[in-house]
Amino acid sequence: MSQSPSHVNGKLYVVGIGPGSLEHMTLRAHTVIKEADIILGNGTYLDQIKDLVSTQQVFRSSMGHEVERAKKAIDLAVDNKVVMVSGGDSNIYGMAGLVLEVARQVDLSVDIEIVPGITALSAAASLLGAPVVTDFAVISLSDLLTPWEVIEKRLHAAAEADMIIGIYNPKSRQRNTNFQKAIKIIRRSRVDTVPVGIVRNALRTEGESVTVTTLGNILDHDDEVDMRTTIIIGNSESGIWGSRIITPRGYHKKYDY
Numbered sequence: 185m186s187q188s189p190s191h192v193n194g195k196l197y198v199v200g201i202g203p204g205s206l207e208h209m210t211l212r213a214h215t216v217i218k219e220a221d222i223i224l225g226n227g228t229y230l231d232q233i234k235d236l237v238s239t240q241q242v243f244r245s246s247m248g249h250e251v252e253r254a255k256k257a258i259d260l261a262v263d264n265k266v267v268m269v270s271g272g273d274s275n276i277y278g279m280a281g282l283v284l285e286v287a288r289q290v291d292l293s294v295d296i297e298i299v300p301g302i303t304a305l306s307a308a309a310s311l312l313g314a315p316v317v318t319d320f321a322v323i324s325l326s327d328l329l330t331p332w333e334v335i336e337k338r339l340h341a342a343a344e345a346d347m348i349i350g351i352y353n354p355k356s357r358q359r360n361t362n363f364q365k366a367i368k369i370i371r372r373s374r375v376d377t378v379p380v381g382i383v384r385n386a387l388r389t390e391g392e393s394v395t396v397t398t399l400g401n402i403l404d405h406d407d408e409v410d411m412r413t414t415i416i417i418g419n420s421e422s423g424i425w426g427s428r429i430i431t432p433r434g435y436h437k438k439y440d441y
């Protein structure tokens with residue numbers, strides 16, 4: 185996007201700030217946040233980067249006002265260096281898509297840079313050991329923007345294909361039964377002994393918790409699952425070693441060790 189018209193002096197950065205702690209943020213994210221004139225984001229994410237804020241102007245908004253926030257960021261970026269913060273990675277259920285969609289719609293060619301970040305799946309996987317070293321699918325259980333029938337279809341297909349499954353947005357106040365429904369669908373095509381990891385507040389400074397269980401027992405841990413949790417369901421070859429999950433990549437079939 186280098187064709188900014190001459191009246192555009194600013195730039196818009198959509199920045200994935202990683203799972204929570206500053207140590208797990210990229211250097212690029214750190215730099216653009218420090219050098220921004222204006223930062224926009226929802227309260228949770230702004231709290232996570234508060235140590236990087238000094239003279240930047242900050243606009244806090246609540247969840248559910250994403251379209252407004254994207255429009256405002258684009259307007260402000262005509263004359264300012266603007267950072268729109270997004271949790272984890274800026275693509276994966278993040279703000280990158282909406283910002284580019286709105287920019288295309290209003291046909292205002294501000295310079296936009298998408299800065300990636302560590303996504304919740306990578307953060308959760310690292311705490312569990314090595315559950316995601318081969319093919320995987322990530323599915324969000326939020327049916328605010330995707331119809332539930334489509335989510336069911338994807339869950340079924342991923343389970344049938346023996347993909348490792350990462351579940352985002354497992355629950356919210358409005359949707360606390362979607363998780364149980366999803367597990368029921370996965371259990372149709374995956375055995376109960378398959379390892380499952382439940383990771384809450386991964387790599388955040390507060391509230392981190394990690395549980396390793398199995399598909400057959402996961403609903404006993406239903407109360408540990410909330411909107412700050414990522415679930416990883418292993419494939420048919422995944423195993424448990426102490427407090428860790430390991431999915432073999434296949435080396436053992438070729439080499440002795």
Ligand code: SAH
Binds near residue numbers: 273413414
């Ligand atoms: N863009 C984000 C995902 C946004 S969707 C990313 O790339 O990580 C929000 C969902 O992500 C939450 O409901 C939860 O399932 C997951 N999530 C985000 N941060 C998390 C964290 N630190 N620990 C566990 N799950 C997290």
